[in-house]
Amino acid sequence: LPAPFNTLIALLTATGLSAAERYAALRFMLVQRVKRFNLASDCSVARLLEQHGQPATLVHKLWAPLCIAALNTPPTTASAQVFLNVLRDSLVQRRADSDMILPTRDLSALFPEPAAAYVRMHGGKVLSECAINTIVAEGSGFSLAGQHFTHLICAVGPHQAARLLMDLPKLNPLRDTLAQLRYQPIATVYMQYPASVKLAEPMLGLSGEFTQWVFDRGITHGQHGLLAVVISAEGRYRTLNHTELADQVEVELRQALGTLPVRLWHQVIIEKRATFSCDVGVQRPPQATPLENFYLAGDYTDSDSPATLEAATRSGVKCAHLILERS
Structure with missing residues (x-):
């Protein structure tokens, strides 16, 4: 069946749920679809489910595991709007969006290694085991490990990025934003x-x-x-x-x-x-920064998705588009 009917049938025929729980889940999904999965103001996932009368047993068996799996944040603090974004993107658009795909290789072999091979094949360089401890701004470019670059995409974790930004005073407000992030x-x-x-x-x-x-x-x-x-x-x-x-x-x-x-x-x-931690009201920095030609990529940057591989990839693609648009 095409989406969203495949999801509706799955909820109605789900084993392990009572008839009342199935219909409660179905009612919740239908209401959110009518509202286009948008909230007037954000709240916690737990609060949203309570507002819509979701039984505690259903929350325990369905919604809480889904919230934790998708947002890696407990429902008591997790952003309901981001949770609804996940439901929208995975369950009600294309049928393939909800496919369960399990890798048969480690993630390094699945994504980074082929990506590095692609870069090399097209004339780029990939320098492994080359630690970057300091970023020096030079004019409109940057010096890293003795080499000069015109543009820089900082694609490390937010706690690592905060350390690398220490010698870039224009990015002090960004460092303050990163310091406010909690982790799970x-x-x-x-x-x-x-x-x-x-x-x-x-x-x-x-x-x-x-x-x-x-x-x-x-x-x-x-x-x-x-x-x-x-x-x-x-x-x-x-x-x-x-x-x-x-x-x-x-x-x-x-x-x-x-x-x-x-x-x-x-x-x-x-x-x-x-x-x-994808909490209610979390402030996520944009990919473009106040420092010319300096960009951020990572699953923690501005997005309507939680911390996922998809969010990280999209942030990198957005950085590339921004560089091309401004060059």
């Missing part, structure tokens, strides 16, 4: 079991206190018996050490999947500043 973590708990352990699907969503999503790396990457559990946004898991967290995750996996053999090993990786 993402944890990945790798659990290695015997090769015989596999999930029924490449990815499953769980509703435990800790485990949100579990990926079978055997299906996607040929790493049989390796499960990757992803926990997004702030939560009580941050108070646990790595072994305690792995133990809690294993309890929830057993509750959801049944009997599991003893794990062979575990590894926990926590990125403390995985994304900016």
Whole structure:
């Protein structure tokens, strides 16, 4: 079925939801569609769902996991307008927009390495292992690591960008804006079991206190018996050490999947500043800056999307267009 009918049918036939919950979700989506997914004034996702009478059980099973997965921010503080933008862009336009696509290679091999090869193929240079610690403004250009450039796109994380801007006084207000951003973590708990352990699907969503999503790396990457559990946004898991967290995750996996053999090993990786916190009223800087020929690219820059690969890519494309328009 074409969008939005595929989404409507999916909600009406969703397993794990009661009839009342299905119709509540459908009613919410229809109201937002009529309103073109626009709010007169922003509020938290939790407040928006409360205003529209969404049952607590539905919030727990559908809306909260979707909010955390998309915005990496708890519903109590997450921007409802950005959340609605995600629903608009993914569920009600083209059917393909809601396709679930899982990579079978690591993200470095999927995006950056082919992009670098493309740049080299077209006469550009990609300098790896070349740290930039200082940016010096020289006329209308910039000096980095002893080399001069006419234009600069700063495509690092906001906390890293703030450090690089220290010697550029025209960008002090921008540094103040970046300093106001809050951050949200993402944890990945790798659990290695015997090769015989596999999930029924490449990815499953769980509703435990800790485990949100579990990926079978055997299906996607040929790493049989390796499960990757992803926990997004702030939560009580941050108070646990790595072994305690792995133990809690294993309890929830057993509750959801049944009997599991003893794990062979575990590894926990926590990125403390995985994304900016997409809160109500967060101020995101534009790509163009007050300093001539200096631009910002990143998922934290001005956009109606949360911190996603799409937002980061679009910001880079916008920087390129701005440079071409002004050259």
